[in-house]
Amino acid sequence: MWMILAFSAGVATASDTADVVGFDPIITQRCLAAMSDSQTPRSCIGASANHCMETTEGGWSTRGMSICLDQELQYWDKRLNAAYGKVRTMRKATDKEMADIGSAAPSQADALLAMQRAWITYRDATCDYERSHWGGGTGGGPATLSCHMYMTAEQALFLEADAIVE
Amino acid sequence: MRFFSLLSALCLSSAAFAQDAFSPEETEACLAGLDRKTDRRVCVGASARSCSHEQDDAICMAAEITYWDTRLKVAYALVLDRSKGKDDDAHHLNLQPRDQAGALATAQDSWHTYRADTCAFEQTLWGSGQADAPEVQTCHLYLTAEQVFYLEAVALIE
Numbered sequence: 001m002w003m004i005l006a007f008s009a010g011v012a013t014a015s016d017t018a019d020v021v022g023f024d025p026i027i028t029q030r031c032l033a034a035m036s037d038s039q040t041p042r043s044c045i046g047a048s049a050n051h052c053m054e055t056t057e058g059g060w061s062t063r064g065m066s067i068c069l070d071q072e073l074q075y076w077d078k079r080l081n082a083a084y085g086k087v088r089t090m091r092k093a094t095d096k097e098m099a100d101i102g103s104a105a106p107s108q109a110d111a112l113l114a115m116q117r118a119w120i121t122y123r124d125a126t127c128d129y130e131r132s133h134w135g136g137g138t139g140g141g142p143a144t145l146s147c148h149m150y151m152t153a154e155q156a157l158f159l160e161a162d163a164i165v166e
Numbered sequence: 167m168r169f170f171s172l173l174s175a176l177c178l179s180s181a182a183f184a185q186d187a188f189s190p191e192e193t194e195a196c197l198a199g200l201d202r203k204t205d206r207r208v209c210v211g212a213s214a215r216s217c218s219h220e221q222d223d224a225i226c227m228a229a230e231i232t233y234w235d236t237r238l239k240v241a242y243a244l245v246l247d248r249s250k251g252k253d254d255d256a257h258h259l260n261l262q263p264r265d266q267a268g269a270l271a272t273a274q275d276s277w278h279t280y281r282a283d284t285c286a287f288e289q290t291l292w293g294s295g296q297a298d299a300p301e302v303q304t305c306h307l308y309l310t311a312e313q314v315f316y317l318e319a320v321a322l323i324e
Contacts, residue, residue, distance in 0.1 A: 011308065106290050122280035125272045
C-alpha cells in the first residue's frame, strides 16, 4: 500500500494548494469511466495524484508529493462523505418502514454508523502502522497521506457500491 | 518458530479439508496463474464454488473462510516477527526506540473490529438476518482474503 517515497515534509495544508497546477480529479474519473469489466476500480486510485506529481514543477519533491496526495485524498473524502450520506438516508428510510410494520429487525442505520466508526479506527491504526515503516520521519508524511488516500478511496467505492444495491 | 508451527497448522487444516469436498487447490491455482495486473480477488471463493458442486454452499464457504483465516494468522505472525526483530535491532544498535510490533498489533485488532462491524452491517441488509447468510459469509471471505493479500505483500517487502 505504501509507495516508495523519499523524504518527509509533514502533512500538506490547504494554503499549500494554491500553487498546484497539475492536480485534476478528471484523470481519476476518466480512468474509472474507461475501465473494462475485468478491471478493478482500485487500479484508478492515485491516478490524479500521480499525474499531479508528473506535471507539477517540483511534484516529486516531498512537499510536492504531499500536496498532490492530499489533493486526491480530499477528492475521495468528499466522495466518501457523499456516499455515506446517501446510504445513511436509505438505511434510515428502511428502518422506518420496518418499524412501521412492527418489525424487530435490528437498525440498519445504527449498524452503518458502527461500521463507519470501526473503519475510521482501522484506517488510522493501519496508517500509523504504515508510518512506522519510515521510522522517525523520513518519508513518513507522504506515506501516511498515500495510505489515507488509498483507504479512503476504497471505502468510498465500497459505500458507493452499497448505495447502488437498492 | 511461531511461523513454522503455523505453517504446519496450515498443512494440517488442508489435510482436514481433504476429507470432505473442500480443497484450497482451485483458489491457489487461480492465484498462481494470475498476471500482475489482474485483481487477485477474482480468485477468492474459487475453491468454495468448486466444493459446492458436491456439498452444501454454506459448508463450502465456511471451509474457505477457515482457509483464509489460517493463512491470515500465518502472514500476521510472519510480519509481527519481523517487526519485533526490527524493534530489537533499534534497541541493540541504540537507535531511536521504536514499537512497530505494537503498531502492527493495534492495526490488526482494529481490522478485526472493522471486519466484524462491516459484516454485521451487511447482515442487517439481508432478509434472513442470520450470521451465516450467504452475503455475510461472502463479506467475511473477501475482507479476510484482502487482509491476507495486504499482510503477505508487507511480508515480501519487509
